[in-house]
Amino acid sequence: MISRQPHKLRLARARGFTLLEVMVALAVIAIGLGAVITEASRNISNASLLQDKTLGHWVASNKIVEMQVKNEWPSAGEQKDDVEMVGRDWYLTVITIETPVDRIRRIDVEVRTDSGSERPIATVIAYLGQP
Numbered sequence: 001m002i003s004r005q006p007h008k009l010r011l012a013r014a015r016g017f018t019l020l021e022v023m024v025a026l027a028v029i030a031i032g033l034g035a036v037i038t039e040a041s042r043n044i045s046n047a048s049l050l051q052d053k054t055l056g057h058w059v060a061s062n063k064i065v066e067m068q069v070k071n072e073w074p075s076a077g078e079q080k081d082d083v084e085m086v087g088r089d090w091y092l093t094v095i096t097i098e099t100p101v102d103r104i105r106r107i108d109v110e111v112r113t114d115s116g117s118e119r120p121i122a123t124v125i126a127y128l129g130q131p
Helices: 005-013 019-070
Strands: 076-083 089-099 106-112 123-130
Touching: 019 076, 019 089, 019 106, 019 123
Parallel strands: none
Antiparallel strands: 076 089, 089 106, 106 123
């Protein structure tokens, strides 16, 4: 007959986790998941901002090309405009500045996603020669 004593001793020595150990493990997991969620949220926010900046740069570049193609000599000053691109409205401020060279003008195009925004999402600077 086989003795069952060693098996009983093994069962007596085998223990589960205490409540304190389980609580500490859950706290560590909760802190780790909180950090993962925070970083994922930050990445989504950064991706959205990068998309806005890229599209804003395209809008400003399009405005500069439009000014070059028109072959008109812009007068110095500030002009506001709004355009629609990719299903969104973009608000432009075109600032034309005289340069020391009479036949060249500096064009600053600032793009905003909101008409009341103080800070532009993108700014493109170009120089336009007199046609």
